[in-house]
Each structure stands twice: as structure tokens, then as C-alpha cells.
Amino acid sequence: MPLLDPRSWQPHPLTGPGYSVTEPATGQVLAGLTLATPEDVGAAAGRAAAAQRAWASAPHFARAAVLRKAGDLFSEHADELRAWLVRESGSVPGKADFELHVAAQECYEAAALASRPAGQVLPSEAPRLSYTRRVPAGVVGVISPFNAPLILSIRSVAPALALGNAVLLKPDPRTAVCGGLSLAAVFAAAGLPQDLLHVLPGGPDAGQALVADPRVPVISFTGSTAAGRAVGEAAGRHLKRAHLELGGNSAMIVLEDADLDAVISTAAWGSFFHQGQICMT
Structure with missing residues (x-):
């Protein structure tokens, strides 16, 4: 049975315009999807924030088990996922296999994060115990590009989920399946509870809504320097943490x-x- 069933790609219907995912090599239409609007981003943020509380309270070994299973599924469904990477993103098979390998490893590494020490005891002059405690941020916004869509989505999604957060993922619409919906299908099959991962392919207006939403305190962005500068400036205005991986030239x-x-x-x-x-x- 295929992992990617078109009937389950967008369980919460989006309200933007419809568009076609096409194969760059041939122009053939691969799928019909719907773009996310700013209103869709807000609705998803509300559902994610509500679902995140129980996920953060789940035992660390339960979260880790979901991440390990997701890693296994990337390998078990490699043929199907490889075909999407080749046809939708224009990858050669070797590059697609590289992405799939990294995706599985990212999940396994993230699973190990779940049981890391969550704080430390601090020295104090007072006769009392003083310590710090690390807790999930809440809802993490991930904006990922088209060039290595699976790697550049999973490297932010997997650790965020492992540490008890929910995720709003905005992939580039050109690679919404291999960079977004494929992750949602893998994590759903791995047992991730509903509403912890929302896939919101959309344009700049959806990205701006994601950065501005008060329920999303952390933004992970990978893309051009120009777009990243805008994301960083907006995150600064809203006092959010922004993680930016921008343009480079293979130095x-x-x-x-x-x-x-x-x-x-x-x-x-x-x-x-x-x-x-x-x-x-």
C-alpha cells in the first residue's frame, strides 16, 4: 500500500487557490494541491498549540519511539519516496538516496535527544537547591526551500518533535510533497498524534503569517539571504527566536x-x- 495516499495529504482542508505540482523534466502534472492562506496558518497554529501540551507531557521514551519508527519508514518506503524526489524536485536517483539516508539518520539522532538531561544544578550561595530546567518552546515554525526539500525540512522537524514541540511546516509549493506531505505521511504512520505536524505550502503571505503568529515562538528558516533577512527582521520585531540558514557558494x-x-x-x-x-x- 502506498505511503502517500492523495486522499490524506491535507487532512485539514486549506482555503487558498488550487495549484498543480509538476515534474520539471517533462511538465507533467503530478498532483493537485491547495495553497495555505494566512487564515489557514492561524487555524493550524491554534490546533498545534492545543495538541502540543499533551505531547510535551508524554514520556520521553514514547516520543523517541515515534522518531525511531519514522526513521525506519523512510528506509522501508524508499522506492516510493525516491520517485517523488526524482520527479518533483528534479533530483537524480543518487541525490534522492542521499536525502533519504539523511532523513532516516536525522530521525534516529532526534530520538536520542528526547532522553538528554533537561537541566542542570547551579552553584548557589544560599542554603537551597538551585537549578535550571529546559522545556519545549511550544510550536515551531519551519520554512524550507526546494533544493534539498526532504533534508532541509526534516532537520528542523525531527528535533522539534522529539523535544515535545508541535510543528508548522511551510515547504516550497514546488516541492510540497517530497518536502512536506511525505514527512506528514511518515510521522502519521509512525504514530505521531494528530495536529502536531501541519504542512502548509504557501507563498510569502503564509510565511509572514507564520512568523507573526504569537503562538509560534521559534522560526527555523532555510532559503535565500534576502528572504532570510526579512524573516529575521520580522522575528526581531515579534521578539522570536529565529534560526536562519541562508545562501552560500560552496567555499x-x-x-x-x-x-x-x-x-x-x-x-x-x-x-x-x-x-x-x-x-x-
């Missing part, structure tokens, strides 16, 4: 004793991997 340091043939090959690979649409290689 490389070559030392005197380097094998220049290997350097040239590696530099070309890093610069032109995925048609040059990667900034971290």
Missing part, C-alpha cells in the same frame, strides 16, 4: 599539500551537484 580551502586533481574534481562536484542548486557542499 573550499585548499592547503599546500593537497592533491590538486582531487581538489578540482571535488570542487566541480560540490559546485554543480544538483544542477548547482546546493549551497553547503
Whole structure:
């Protein structure tokens, strides 16, 4: 049975305009989806905030079990997910397999976070116990791009969920399936309770609503420097934590004793991997 059933892609119907997800190589329509509006973002934030309380109170081993199962599912359904990465995002099979491997590993690493010490005892002059305690932030907003859609979504979604948060994920509409709905399908199959992960493909207005919503205290953004600057400025106005991973150009340091043939090959690979649409290689 396919993991990605179109009938369950958007369990809470969105209210924006419909659009077609197309294959870049052929122009073929792969799916019909609906864009999220600012009102949809607000509704999802309310549902996520309500669901997050019980999830934060769940035993750490229960959250970890969901993350481990999600990692297994990325491997078990690799053929289906690979096909979406190839057709929707224009990946070659090797790049798609790289994303799937990283997605599974991100889930396993996040599962280990759930049982990390949540505080520390502090030295004090007073005759009493003084300590700090780390608690979930609440609802985390994730804005992810099109170039490595699965990796650049899961690396924020998995640790946020493992530590007891809910997530609003706004993937690029061009890769809404492999960068958003595929994650929702995996986590639903792994046993994640309802309303803890909302997928909201949308335009700048949806992103602005996500950054502005008072129920979303943390924003994780990956994308262009220009867009990231706007997100950072808006987050600052709203006194939110913003984690920004912005544009780069595959810089490389070559030392005197380097094998220049290997350097040239590696530099070309890093610069032109995925048609040059990667900034971290």
C-alpha cells in the first residue's frame, strides 16, 4: 500500500487557490494541491498549540519511539519516496538516496535527544537547591526551500518533535510533497498524534503569517539571504527566536599539500551537484 495516499495529504482542508505540482523534466502534472492562506496558518497554529501540551507531557521514551519508527519508514518506503524526489524536485536517483539516508539518520539522532538531561544544578550561595530546567518552546515554525526539500525540512522537524514541540511546516509549493506531505505521511504512520505536524505550502503571505503568529515562538528558516533577512527582521520585531540558514557558494580551502586533481574534481562536484542548486557542499 502506498505511503502517500492523495486522499490524506491535507487532512485539514486549506482555503487558498488550487495549484498543480509538476515534474520539471517533462511538465507533467503530478498532483493537485491547495495553497495555505494566512487564515489557514492561524487555524493550524491554534490546533498545534492545543495538541502540543499533551505531547510535551508524554514520556520521553514514547516520543523517541515515534522518531525511531519514522526513521525506519523512510528506509522501508524508499522506492516510493525516491520517485517523488526524482520527479518533483528534479533530483537524480543518487541525490534522492542521499536525502533519504539523511532523513532516516536525522530521525534516529532526534530520538536520542528526547532522553538528554533537561537541566542542570547551579552553584548557589544560599542554603537551597538551585537549578535550571529546559522545556519545549511550544510550536515551531519551519520554512524550507526546494533544493534539498526532504533534508532541509526534516532537520528542523525531527528535533522539534522529539523535544515535545508541535510543528508548522511551510515547504516550497514546488516541492510540497517530497518536502512536506511525505514527512506528514511518515510521522502519521509512525504514530505521531494528530495536529502536531501541519504542512502548509504557501507563498510569502503564509510565511509572514507564520512568523507573526504569537503562538509560534521559534522560526527555523532555510532559503535565500534576502528572504532570510526579512524573516529575521520580522522575528526581531515579534521578539522570536529565529534560526536562519541562508545562501552560500560552496567555499573550499585548499592547503599546500593537497592533491590538486582531487581538489578540482571535488570542487566541480560540490559546485554543480544538483544542477548547482546546493549551497553547503
